Amino acid sequence: MTRELVYTGFMSLDGVVDSPGGKAEGHRSGGWVMDTEFVPEAYSLKAEELADTTALLFGRRSYEAFAPYWRDSEDHAAYKELPKYVVSSALTEADLVDGWGETTILRSTEDVAALKQTEGGGIFIHGSAELARRLGEADLIDRYNLLVFPVLLGAGKSLFSRADRDKQQLRLTESASYANGVAKLIYTVQH
Template identity: 40%
Template structure:
């Protein structure tokens, strides 16, 4: 499964508060398949000013002071596979704005919703990308990996 491959190249996950709350409520009860087991085992970092360290479960750590940018810069200096953002549009937008994204893994779903949260900054700054890979799943999801050109 493609998603399994993505998680195998990840050392930790980064979430905003709302996405973490949804994921932490759902994933710990799932077990027995490689993706769920890996999701539950990975360390998680949470950007939040509303949650306290005592509120966190699911192998999660609160970023100090909610400082996403400083924490990600520090985490990037460590050796390892990588830090992955799932969902968390506002966190992703901040990382993109400050050139802290090395690779984009975009999933294009075969459905139009006509709305949603913006992931990309509205600054108008051009960021050239190169396509690394593109795969279509059996359900028609297009999985594209891009890196900064």
């Protein structure tokens, strides 16, 4: 039995996943999550995921953005002792954030495939659009936990490839919509 690999993230209605938290992340419309009316129940998915998360997986840029903040964040305290994996061809042990628990550097998609074959539960990818796109193309992602926001950004990083590929069937396993227009969509990939 393989470990479940889950992408979780915020997405605009037109499929953009970058810069949900602020302009410092690089997108000219950055901060689009904060521009949506705050309705607590729209974010309940994030708390629900904690029970399923046994490891975290990041691309280098998302790791460098999240690790220093999440290490000291009360909201993310449950992540501190979880094993963390960073996929990067350039990152070194010296680049890892101190005080945020065990972190292992993986070098390739093949390393992620091997990680999925180990003992343990769900591995969750936060942010990391380019990594998630590569892993999706390699049919390694098992589930997408998406919070889709009622905004059209027109440009930005997409979670899904635009390359011609074999059709991949998804099954909607859970959905909800909230007063602020956010929709929770959980899709299981049919392998």
